[in-house]
Amino acid sequence: MQLLFKDIDEPGLNTLDVYAARGGYEMSERAVGIHPDTVLEELLASGVRGRGGAGFAMGKKASFLPKGEMDKFLVCNADESEPGTFKDRELMQKNPHLMIEGIIISAHAVGANNAFIYIRGEYDYVADILDAALSEAKAAGHVPEGLNLWLHRGAGAYICGEETALLDSLEGKRGNPRLKPPFPAVQGLYQGPTLINNVETLMNAPLIMRMGGAEFAKIGTETSTGTKVVSVSGCVQRPGNYEIVLGTPTREIIFDLAGGPPEGRTIKCFFPGGSSSPVLPGTDENLDLPYDFDALQKAGTMLGSGAIIVVDDSVPILDVCMKTAKFYRHESCGKCTPCREGTNWTVKMLERIERGEATPMDLDIMVSIQDQIIGNCLCVLGDAMAMPVASMIKHFRSEFEAHMEHMQLHTTDMSRGPHAGPYDLLEPVGVATPDLG
Numbered sequence: 001m002q003l004l005f006k007d008i009d010e011p012g013l014n015t016l017d018v019y020a021a022r023g024g025y026e027m028s029e030r031a032v033g034i035h036p037d038t039v040l041e042e043l044l045a046s047g048v049r050g051r052g053g054a055g056f057a058m059g060k061k062a063s064f065l066p067k068g069e070m071d072k073f074l075v076c077n078a079d080e081s082e083p084g085t086f087k088d089r090e091l092m093q094k095n096p097h098l099m100i101e102g103i104i105i106s107a108h109a110v111g112a113n114n115a116f117i118y119i120r121g122e123y124d125y126v127a128d129i130l131d132a133a134l135s136e137a138k139a140a141g142h143v144p145e146g147l148n149l150w151l152h153r154g155a156g157a158y159i160c161g162e163e164t165a166l167l168d169s170l171e172g173k174r175g176n177p178r179l180k181p182p183f184p185a186v187q188g189l190y191q192g193p194t195l196i197n198n199v200e201t202l203m204n205a206p207l208i209m210r211m212g213g214a215e216f217a218k219i220g221t222e223t224s225t226g227t228k229v230v231s232v233s234g235c236v237q238r239p240g241n242y243e244i245v246l247g248t249p250t251r252e253i254i255f256d257l258a259g260g261p262p263e264g265r266t267i268k269c270f271f272p273g274g275s276s277s278p279v280l281p282g283t284d285e286n287l288d289l290p291y292d293f294d295a296l297q298k299a300g301t302m303l304g305s306g307a308i309i310v311v312d313d314s315v316p317i318l319d320v321c322m323k324t325a326k327f328y329r330h331e332s333c334g335k336c337t338p339c340r341e342g343t344n345w346t347v348k349m350l351e352r353i354e355r356g357e358a359t360p361m362d363l364d365i366m367v368s369i370q371d372q373i374i375g376n377c378l379c380v381l382g383d384a385m386a387m388p389v390a391s392m393i394k395h396f397r398s399e400f401e402a403h404m405e406h407m408q409l410h411t412t413d414m415s416r417g418p419h420a421g422p423y424d425l426l427e428p429v430g431v432a433t434p435d436l437g
């Protein structure tokens with residue numbers, strides 16, 4: 001079933017003419033003509049959950065914003081910085097007006113008079129497409145008079161995808177996460193009530209208005225309604241974005257849509273929801289899991305941003321672990337200790353394992369470091385490293401141990417490690433040798 005990807009490759013869909021000819025902006029016009037609470041009811045009834053990572057119900061979050069006359073904000077999170085995730089890029093590039101229409105409907109539902117699209121700096125060409133679409137929509141009178149709608153280009157930092165860091169960045173400050181509560185719905189941008197949603201989440205609003213929330217809720221599973229655009233990458237023959245009905249078996253996405261691993265290879269493991277999700281080994285049981293929020297959570301991982309990264313049996317797990325840890329170390333904003341220090345420690349320990357200087361006990365220490373990071377950080381960037389790293393040690397401990405053993409057997413100069421044994425002692429400069437005679 002194609003909802004968001006329906007006609008996605010239609011030439012010119014990014015222009016107002018083609019979009020409007022397909023019924024574009026009919027739903028926003030209908031929405032702004034009815035009471036905001038009625039629109040909110042439809043969003044609530046749809047059960048649509050956030051597509052940016054946390055999977056929180058969109059209508060519920062929107063209902064947390066206070067009612068009444070005051071400045072309210074809607075922010076569309078187009079930062080898309082989670083490794084393996086590239087669905088918002090395609091959606092915005094090919095169908096920018098659907099996102100603008102989704103923003104207009106959602107802003108009306110919560111009474112927001114200001115809306116911002118925060119797009120990552122690296123998506124410069126997509127931002128140009130959005131700019132053009134915004135100008136067309138405004139010139140044609142599709143953006144209601146009471147709604148100020150801006151596009152803001154970020155400077156390119158993973159942490160600016162985290163909703164509160166994004167708000168700081170929008171306000172012109174350094175993008176550091178804020179302490180929650182207060183949550184943005186109550187106190188967000190410029191201290192005002194703010195609804196923040198992902199691009200794909202907001203793009204569902206016009207579809208919900210067209211089919212009605214209750215009909216939308218019939219698609220997918222009871223608790224994961226609708227479709228999901230899944231980015232599939234890594235060791236597959238046909239990487240790309242695929243729209244699936246939530247609850248589709250993961251095997252169908254990896255094999256039928258993305259072509260499975262290269263000829264002769266088997267799946268060692270996969271990240272089901274971007275690089276911050278715990279990996280699952282490529283067993284039949286895991287591949288048969290329905291791709292939905294709750295089934296994946298029950299299996300000890302998460303759907304996250306909906307990005308499957310496949311790792312085949314030719315790839316050493318240590319390399320996957322190192323790459324993951326180094327990314328999060330680099331992107332940590334440094335504001336809180338478990339994340340700042342823990343990501344760095346993890347990389348250093350992985351480097352010791354790589355050089356053959358570690359012992360199996362070090363694996364236990366690494367696991368305990370991850371335990372101390374999880375749940376102890378200001379935002380979940382720390383957890384985003386600790387969860388996949390811990391899962392790799394859990395599922396592939398024997399591969400880490402085999403690497404250590406191999407390195408210890410084949411490294412002849414083990415005593416030259418930084419703490420590995422006595423070096424020749426040098427005479428301290430400027431200290432006279434005592435005359436003991």
Ligand SMILES: Cc1cc2nc3c(=O)[nH]c(=O)nc-3n(C[C@H](O)[C@H](O)[C@H](O)COP(=O)(O)O)c2cc1C
Binds near residue numbers: 160162199
């Ligand atoms: C480190 C970090 C990075 C994030 N990056 C993104 C991102 O690039 N895009 C996004 O939509 N959500 C991202 N999120 C999730 C947002 O904080 C927030 O939950 C989301 O924008 C809410 O929208 P949704 O409810 O529609 O999913 C990130 C979260 C964290 C902790």
Ligand code: SF4
Binds near residue numbers: 177332333378383
């Ligand atoms: S968890 Fe990491 S990224 Fe998040 S606030 Fe703490 S140091 Fe910054």
